Amino acid sequence: MTSTPTGRLDGDRLILTRVFRAGIEDVWASITESDRTARWYGAWKGDAAPGSTIQVQMAYEEGAPWTDMRIDACEPPRRLALSSLDMPEEWHLELLLTHTDGRTELRFVHHLTPSDGLGEVGPGWEYYLDLLVVAREGGEQPSFDDYYPSMKAYYEGLAG
Secondary structure, rough: OOOOOOOEEOOOOOEEEEEEOOOHHHHHHHHHHHHHOOOOOOEEEEOOOOOOOEEEEEOOOOOOOEEEEEEEEEEEEEEEEEEEEOOOEEEEEEEEEEEEEEEEEEEEEEEOOOOOOOHHHHHHHHHHHHHHHHHHHOOOOOOHOOOOOOOOOHHHOOOO
């Protein structure tokens, strides 16, 4: 799991990467099948089709709330694009997969807006992506306290 922050900025895109020794279809299933997303982010329900809205349970947030997300694009097994609909500002997210030599890379992209608090968003995505690693590979589940506030300064520093 991550002991130091891994995110980087590319313009208005926050990019975090994880690599798995697994086939692309298996990693795709981890980010798209409700029973598997429940292991690291939260279960979801609804019509999983581009343009549709699904409800996602944020299992690791206080009270495990449900939130609406629109599926902006679904291009199996390489690209999933989502927008959160009930945040103060819409979040636009992409999960991009590539496969080479028995390894699948997941690039997680958060398209930032000026009001997104990078010092909070970055550590949160590090935590969730490490939960994905644990869900896939086993190990001890991390505590959010290991990510925030210790990574806050790093992410604030990325913004300049």
